[in-house]
Amino acid sequence: MSNKKNILELKNITVSFDGEKILDDISLSISDKEFVTLLGPSGCGKTTTLRIIAGFLEPDSGDVFFDGEIINSLPANKRNVNTIFQRYALFPHLNVYDNIAFGLKVKKVPKDEIKKRVKEMLKLVNLEGFEKRSIAKLSGGQQQRVAIARAVINKPKILLLDEPLAALDLKLRKDMQTELKNIQKQLGITFIFVTHDQEEALSMSDKVVVMNEGKIQHIGTPQDIYNEPVNAFVADFIGESNIIDGVMLDDFKVKIEGVTLQCLDKGFKTNEAVDVVIRPEDVDIVHPEKGLITGEVTSVTFLGVHFEIIVDVNGFKWMIQTTDESKVGDKVGLLIEPDAIHIMKKSKYSGLYGDYSSFSDEMDEISNPDVEIVSEED
Amino acid sequence: MKKSFLSKLINAPYILWSAIFIVVPLIIVAYFTFTNKNGSFSLENIYEIPDYTGIFLRSIIYALVATAITLVVSYPFAYFMSRTKVRTQSMMIMLVMLPMWMNLLIRTYSWTTILEKTGLINSFFGLFGLGPYNLIGTSGAVIVGMVYNYLPYMILPIYTSMSKIDKSYIEAAKDLGSSSFDSLKRVILPLTLPGIISGITMVFVPSVSTFYIADKLGSTKTLMIGDVIQKKFDIDVYSGIGASLSLVLMVIILICIVFMNRFSDSEDGGIIV
Numbered sequence: 001m002s003n004k005k006n007i008l009e010l011k012n013i014t015v016s017f018d019g020e021k022i023l024d025d026i027s028l029s030i031s032d033k034e035f036v037t038l039l040g041p042s043g044c045g046k047t048t049t050l051r052i053i054a055g056f057l058e059p060d061s062g063d064v065f066f067d068g069e070i071i072n073s074l075p076a077n078k079r080n081v082n083t084i085f086q087r088y089a090l091f092p093h094l095n096v097y098d099n100i101a102f103g104l105k106v107k108k109v110p111k112d113e114i115k116k117r118v119k120e121m122l123k124l125v126n127l128e129g130f131e132k133r134s135i136a137k138l139s140g141g142q143q144q145r146v147a148i149a150r151a152v153i154n155k156p157k158i159l160l161l162d163e164p165l166a167a168l169d170l171k172l173r174k175d176m177q178t179e180l181k182n183i184q185k186q187l188g189i190t191f192i193f194v195t196h197d198q199e200e201a202l203s204m205s206d207k208v209v210v211m212n213e214g215k216i217q218h219i220g221t222p223q224d225i226y227n228e229p230v231n232a233f234v235a236d237f238i239g240e241s242n243i244i245d246g247v248m249l250d251d252f253k254v255k256i257e258g259v260t261l262q263c264l265d266k267g268f269k270t271n272e273a274v275d276v277v278i279r280p281e282d283v284d285i286v287h288p289e290k291g292l293i294t295g296e297v298t299s300v301t302f303l304g305v306h307f308e309i310i311v312d313v314n315g316f317k318w319m320i321q322t323t324d325e326s327k328v329g330d331k332v333g334l335l336i337e338p339d340a341i342h343i344m345k346k347s348k349y350s351g352l353y354g355d356y357s358s359f360s361d362e363m364d365e366i367s368n369p370d371v372e373i374v375s376e377e378d
Numbered sequence: 379m380k381k382s383f384l385s386k387l388i389n390a391p392y393i394l395w396s397a398i399f400i401v402v403p404l405i406i407v408a409y410f411t412f413t414n415k416n417g418s419f420s421l422e423n424i425y426e427i428p429d430y431t432g433i434f435l436r437s438i439i440y441a442l443v444a445t446a447i448t449l450v451v452s453y454p455f456a457y458f459m460s461r462t463k464v465r466t467q468s469m470m471i472m473l474v475m476l477p478m479w480m481n482l483l484i485r486t487y488s489w490t491t492i493l494e495k496t497g498l499i500n501s502f503f504g505l506f507g508l509g510p511y512n513l514i515g516t517s518g519a520v521i522v523g524m525v526y527n528y529l530p531y532m533i534l535p536i537y538t539s540m541s542k543i544d545k546s547y548i549e550a551a552k553d554l555g556s557s558s559f560d561s562l563k564r565v566i567l568p569l570t571l572p573g574i575i576s577g578i579t580m581v582f583v584p585s586v587s588t589f590y591i592a593d594k595l596g597s598t599k600t601l602m603i604g605d606v607i608q609k610k611f612d613i614d615v616y617s618g619i620g621a622s623l624s625l626v627l628m629v630i631i632l633i634c635i636v637f638m639n640r641f642s643d644s645e646d647g648g649i650i651v
Contacts, residue, residue, distance in 0.1 A: 056549055076552040077560075083553045089546035093568045103554035106564070154554065 006065070007032045007157060007190055008053065013062035015048055022048045024214040026062070030158075030192065030207075035184055037193045039201040040211035041237070046194045047086075049211070050160050053192060055079045067157075082151035083160040087167065088143050090135045096122075096146055097131040103154040121149035124183065141172050148183065158190040165200065177204055198238045202226065210234050231344055235277045236353030242283075242318045243354020246276035246343070254343060257293050257313055261336060265343035275344040277354070280321040282340030285309065291333015297326045310356050317357040407628075410621035423622035430606065430623060437603040438630070440517065440592075441585035444524035448532040448581050449574065451525070456537040456573075457566070471537070474530050486523055486591050493519050493595065515597040523591040528584060532577040539573025540566070571641070579638045583631050603627055 008030040015023040023045045030036050038046035051057040052064060055076035063070050071079065082103070090099050098105075100121055104114045122128050125145035130138075138146065144164060151159055161180075165173045181204055184191045195201055201208050202222040210218040210225060210233075218225050218234045229235035232243050246256040251266035256276050268274060288294045295313035309320045311332060318334065326332060414420035459470050477485055492498045493513040503509035513519055543566065551561040589604030596602075603623060610620030 054549075054553060056552070076549070077555045077557060081553075083550070085546050085550060087546065089544065089550040091547060091550070091565060091569075093565075093571075102551070102564070106551075106555045106560050150554070 005031055007067060008192075009063075009065040010049070010052070011063045011065065013049070013052060013059045013064070015045075015052070015057065015060050021214050023052075023059070026214075026216055028209060028216065028219070030190060032157075033188055033190055035181070035191045035193065035204060035206045037195060037201040037205040037208045038211060039195055039198060039208055039237075040217075041196055044211040045214040046196075046211050047162060050083070050162055050192065050194050053158070054081055054083050054160055080157045081160060082154050082156040082158075083162065084144075084147045084151050084164045086162045086164070088147040088164075090143055090146055090150070092135050095131065095135070096127065096133045096138070099135065099146055100149045100153055102150060107154075117153055118149075121153045124152070124186070125149045140167050141176070144168065144176065148180075152183070152187060152189075156189065158192060159184075159187075161191060161193045163194055163196070165195070165197075173200075180204065202238070210237060212237070228342060229277060229344065231347035232275050232277075232349040232351075232353045233347070235275075235342075235344065236349075240280045240319055240321075241354050242278045242280065242356070243350075244276045244278065244316065245351070246274050248272045248274050248343065252338075254341065257316075259292050261292060261341060262338040263341040263343060264338055265341070268343065268345075273346055275346060275350050275354075277342040277344060278318075278336055278340055280308070280319040281306075282336065283318065283320045283322070284335040285311075285320060285322050285324055285326060286333045286335045288331045288333040291335055293334045293336075295332060295334065297328050297330045297332055300326055300328055315357075316355055319356045407621045407624055410616060410618050411625050414618065420618075423618040426619050427622055427626055430603065433601060433603050433606055434626070434630070436600070437586050440521055440524065440600075440602060441582050441588075444521050444528065444585045445532075445578055445582045447521065447525050448529050449578065452529065452532040452536055452577065453570075453574070456533055456540050456570075459533075459537055460540040460543075467541070471534075474533050477526075478530050482527055483590055485527060486594050489519070489523055489526065489595055490514060493522075514595060515600070517596065517600045519595040520592045520600050520602070523595045524585045524588060527588075527591065528581040531580040531584070535576040535580065536570060536573040539570040539576075543569050575638050575641050579635060582634060586634075587627055587631065 006029045008028075010026055010028040013023050013026040014021065026045070026049060028049075038049055040046050048057065052059055055071075055074060055078075058073055064072050066074075066079070066081075091102065094102070097118055100118045101114050104117065109117075118131070119128075122130065125148050127142065127145050127149070130142070130146075135143065135146070144167075147164070164180075165176050168176060177200060180191070180193075193201075193204065205222055208218075208220060208222055208225050209216055212233050218230045220228070225234060225238050229238060229241075235241040235243055244256045246254045248265075248268035248271065249255050249260060250270060251268075252263055254261055254263050254265070254274065254276060285291075293313055295311040295318065297309055298312045298317065299310040301308040303321075306321045306323050307325055309322060309326055311318045311320055311334065313334070320334070411423050412419060412421070414422055459467060462470070490497070494500070495510045495512075495514070497513070499513060500510040503511065547565055547569065548561055551565045556564060587604045588602060589608045592600050592602040593605045593608075604627075607620050607623050607627070610617040610623070614620070
């Protein structure tokens with residue numbers, strides 16, 4: 001039986017298309033009024049998860065609970081859930097007013113009440129006076145607002161947002177992040193937000209669900225997933241990280257690059273091989289003699305707030321973000337505080353991420369004629 | 379924007395073509411309408427038009443009925459076709475278009491072998507000791523002939539506008555609480571309106587002016603205006619009354635197109651005739 005406080009629960013959801021597993025045993029609990037983000041690269045199953053919650057897709061196995069009741073085969077139009085679609089899907093034959101009023105008209109709400117509620121909605125999304133405007137004459141940002149109004153006017157318990165900010169430019173996206181968060185607080189409803197943008201996920205969410213290859217990799221608060229990623233995939237996907245092979249000598253003692261470092265992690269077997277995550281901003285560059293590890297600077301990029309410096313340590317390239325300038329070819333020492341080290345158990349992602357000697361996977365895929373890049377839309 | 383000499387030069391053949399094959403024939407039709415046998419101005423051909431009011435009305439009613447039937451048949455067909463797999467869709471489009479590759483006269487003629495006293499349908503009923511029924515020579519047969527011949531012209535534009543609808547609109551409608559019927563009424567129908575209008579025009583216009591179908595499948599009582607005009611010119615190439623009837627028919631069609639165009643004010647709803 002499911003917990004009363006959870007508005008939504010997914011239990012062991014599996015979905016396959018043409019023999020390919022899109023979702024593999026997904027279990028997730030979402031409590032009322034929570035802002036949850038499903039985060040992952042394209043093809044990770046986040047949109048499929050959203051479609052299961054919306055009711056556009058039935059899971060092959062597993063159960064969906066809404067307020068404690070199984071709703072696996074309840075059609076979308078009978079669910080107390082509304083969606084903001086990726087490209088908004090505003091009805092092109094209706095104006096702003098009729099788009100927003102759509103849900104209420106279907107439910108045969110009296111005209112006066114529709115008028116009143118549409119007005120409230122236009123005020124909520126700052127589009128007063130746009131009632132008669134045709135959809136084609138709205139900017140991306142305005143369409144986005146209409147889409148929000150059209151969804152939340154139905155007073156859903158959960159609002160699903162499928163990469164709603166992807167089509168907006170950077171400045172507007174930042175503003176809309178704040179605005180969405182405010183709307184969520186104002187309405188006091190649950191938001192389930194899908195994105196591939198880790199910054200968006202960190203800045204908006206109460207809870208982030210990191211997904212890859214149809215599986216949930218990590219569920220936690222933004223701080224959790226940034227500071228204590230469970231595996232190399234999560235560490236690499238959320239922010240920048242150096243992921244180094246290490247050996248746990250003892251509690252609080254890890255050996256990397258032949259050097260034993262103090263850390264705050266424990267509970268591993270003696271001499272267990274582990275992945276060690278060190279964030280680029282947590283490494284200090286010092287004089288070679290003062291450093292724990294030494295290496296050679298191979299590239300320096302000025303990024304305004306800081307320099308991004310690549311340091312070659314025995315063939316492994318570290319990324320370091322620092323405000324102190326170095327020159328290419330400099331021999332430097334690296335200083336790492338114990339609280340900057342995070343130890344992860346080895347996983348199937350070990351060794352795939354966290355070395356800055358190559359381009360990103362995406363970049364490699366673009367230049368590889370054998371890889372067909374498939375977008376998430378089916 | 380001022381047009382360059384070059385663009386004028388490129389346009390010239392098309393303008394010339396339109397002038398010779400559209401404008402000049404229209405002038406000739408008008409000329410024969412308003413002159414008598416001696417070539418002098420006369421309204422005698424106009425005075426004769428009221429004698430044909432009944433045939434005009436019949437043509438319009440037959441065309442309306444045929445258009446209505448094709449619409450009722452085509453819309454659900456196009457709807458379900460657009461819902462099938464892409465490969466099935468192209469297969470079905472081919473099947474819809476297949477009869478169009480055959481000549482209209484042959485297609486219509488084949489219906490006589492189906493409908494006649496010794497035809498397919500009556501032979502079938504004959505097996506049970508029923509009939510033979512009078513199928514050929516009725517207004518029903520004429521309408522069946524038109525529906526059969528013009529069905530693709532209704533299906534294709536509706537299917538085109540149907541398949542252009544983004545699936546997310548239908549999902550959005552569902553998401554906002556619409557039943558399948560609500561989505562059809564509030565989203566699919568309005569979004570396919572340009573296709574419907576285009577289909578209605580493409581079926582009604584050739585139906586109202588059709589000849590041969592009524593001649594072959596109907597009787598003298600079901601004659602349509604197209605047949606009358608054809609017969610007039612058959613007897614006399616310079617038929618004045620044939621010309622005046624053609625002119626009236628063209629005016630009727632023009633009014634109909636203008637009327638239908640007012641319904642489709644959207645940019646992509648242009649009607650192809």
